[in-house]
Amino acid sequence: MSESLEKQKLKPNKRKVEMTEVEWEIMRIVWDKEPCAAGTVQEELARLKKLHSGSPGKAYSTIKTTMDRMVEKGFLQIEKVRNLQLFKSCISEVDAKHREFRKMLKRAFDGALTPMMQFLIEHEGISKDEASQLRELVQRSEEKSEK
Amino acid sequence: MSESLEKQKLKPNKRKVEMTEVEWEIMRIVWDKEPCAAGTVQEELARLKKLHSGSPGKAYSTIKTTMDRMVEKGFLQIEKVRNLQLFKSCISEVDAKHREFRKMLKRAFDGALTPMMQFLIEHEGISKDEASQLRELVQRSEEKSEK
DNA sequence: TGACATGTTCGACATATATAGAATACTATC
DNA sequence: GATAGTATTCTATATATGTCGAACATGTCA
Known part of the structure; x- marks a missing residue:
């Protein structure tokens, strides 16, 4: 029995699991x-x-x-x-979003958030409205982490 | 020769092209x-x-x-x-980033930017620093589109 | 109890992707 | 001009994904 264990592989399944x-x-x-x-x-x-x-x-x-x-x-x-x-x-919506986002970030922006934000503003044509919304979100989040 | 032309398909190639x-x-x-x-x-x-x-x-x-x-x-x-x-x-870095970003946005956030930002702030642990940076970026972009 | 609706399992085939060895072509050089 | 190095083309395998039909199982109800 000891020998048979060594080669036991039972599906590594450690492969990259992407959601299509x-x-x-x-x-x-x-x-x-x-x-x-x-x-x-x-x-x-x-x-x-x-x-x-x-x-x-x-x-x-x-x-x-x-x-x-x-x-x-x-x-x-x-x-x-x-x-x-x-x-x-088996995987929450938040977790799936998280994975999808991180995958994109890694591929296209070397995993860093700031360059992505920069890109959004420079190339994705964030509108004035969107930018304002965004600013509000950010401010709210700053306030929240303030207290 | 006329017959052979009918079935000529020459690769529709309109298929979804994703970059692996x-x-x-x-x-x-x-x-x-x-x-x-x-x-x-x-x-x-x-x-x-x-x-x-x-x-x-x-x-x-x-x-x-x-x-x-x-x-x-x-x-x-x-x-x-x-x-x-x-x-x-044949495709610029900006264009590729654009595609990758949009693909993620569509999949995970129904194509809308604001929900994504919301998500980032709530779940991706944007730090106070990052948030400030972000606010600066946004403000700069607002100024730019002002004039 | 037997026919019908609904669900599950199997197997199959096409295309895409990841991977790489073998055969072939081209070029410069001794 | 024979030869060693490269580069290119051809071919082949394994696995993942998208797609489905056909066969089989089970629960329901007239």
């Missing part, structure tokens, strides 16, 4: 409706798709397969109720 | 050193990799294959000098 576009779409529904079945997600997605682009939306099995894979990735978990699978999120 | 992590790494080098050969990029990448993580870096053919694909995607272009291929970027 479709996965984000699914997560949004799950956060909104969890715990929910794959069918619910599929229908809701189809509804939204038709609403926004007129196109028909993906097949149930497509969504189900993707959601099963998301369980392996650690984004979702399954809770069985009789023969029904209910999906719940 | 490896591609970002390559682009950073190209922006820095363009026009430059694939070998140059490969060596520089290997140098950086060894510097930061001790690991050996990817093979020349890996980088070359990836760069060729990036030409198809419209990120790079080739300029031939005798039998040598020199790569140049």
Whole structure:
């Protein structure tokens, strides 16, 4: 038995886990409706798709397969109720946003916030309105950390 | 001959073009050193990799294959000098940052800036210092758009 | 109890991405 | 002009992702 342990690998799964576009779409529904079945997600997605682009939306099995894979990735978990699978999120919306933001920051701005802000102001055409809003936010946050 | 033309598709290529992590790494080098050969990029990448993580870096053919694909995607272009291929970027650093930022914004914040800022302040631990910096930036930008 | 609706599991295929060895071409030089 | 170095092109593998149909299981209700 001692030998067999050495090479035991049991899926390192330490691989970079990124959330793809479709996965984000699914997560949004799950956060909104969890715990929910794959069918619910599929229908809701189809509804939204038709609403926004007129196109028909993906097949149930497509969504189900993707959601099963998301369980392996650690984004979702399954809770069985009789023969029904209910999906719940394993990662909070805040956490997902955090990851997505940090990934972008690392890629495009070397991980630093200030250069990003600089960029926003110089190139993203922050409007006067947006800038004012922003200033308010910042001031409020300063006040909060004041006390 | 007339028949063969009908099915001519010539690569729609209207597909979503995202820049992957490896591609970002390559682009950073190209922006820095363009026009430059694939070998140059490969060596520089290997140098950086060894510097930061001790690991050996990817093979020349890996980088070359990836760069060729990036030409198809419209990120790079080739300029031939005798039998040598020199790569140049087709997309500016600013543009790439823009895309990456917008992609994140769309995914995680429904495309809106203010919620993102809110999030930063609430969850990303913007420090008092950073907030002040930010306020300065914003004010400067407001002044600029004033005149 | 048996047909129907709904859910789950399997397997399949296309394309994208990451990776790299092998075969081939070109150039300068001894 | 044969040869050693580079660079380029070709080919191949593994894994990830997007997409689905078909087969199978189960609960419901007339």
